[in-house]
Amino acid sequence: MSKEEKVSVRVLGAMIGYATEQLSIIDEDFKGKLKGINEVLQWKIGDDIAYYTEIKDQTIKANDGIASNPTITFEVPNVSDALALFTQRGDQDITQIISAGKLKINGDAAKVQQLGFILETVGEYMQGMGGD
């Protein structure tokens, strides 16, 4: 893993967290879907990258580090896999990524599925970003 990959994944992970925070403020439809969700999502990437998002009262707060009370944990041991996942550039879909052991999820599977719309919405907003 290069230091460029590590910096990129840190920056992109933080941006996705910030994007979800912003969506919970500006997108009424997104905010509506957050109703009743009360979760702390922990992300762990590589050896030492960690951040978490707290979803509560229809708002999202993104933080660096390890949460004291995560309800769902996502772990991506390989930084390059995390980059492929975040940039949606890999040739595998999410189910293949999980079954290959590249993404480990610890928590209630039904809840994880219910939360899928969060990253999907970020993906929709970011589509075509930076392209000309």
Place this chain on the structure above:
Amino acid sequence: MDKIEFQTKMMCFIMLKSIEEIAKVDEELQEELEDIDGKIQWKIASFKGYQVIEDGKYSFAMDAEVDDPDVTFIIEKAEFAQSFFSGQADATSAYMSGDLKIEGDLQLAMSFGSVAEFIADYLEPIRPS
């Protein structure tokens, strides 16, 4: 906020955040930051953010204004800001054309330019193809 402006805001976040992350791993950037002292305000379309470089330490915040900025960068058009942040638009010609307005310390603005040069190299893995 439309999609273009949202994306532009995320690109602005990436720029501000990446300097923080690169400074942790790159001694050359750390040395550059040691030589700079100042507060930089960004006003882009309807959002803002700022950076503070003080005693070699770097910090930033989105959605906020810093007291007494030394230099303020203003880009009114989100579309233009997007090409600026993605490196497609050159800062000097943007300044000449008025798409990028700079108020305050031009010397500091130029020093920031040399800091920003680190970003493209480090973010190569996530550069839009």
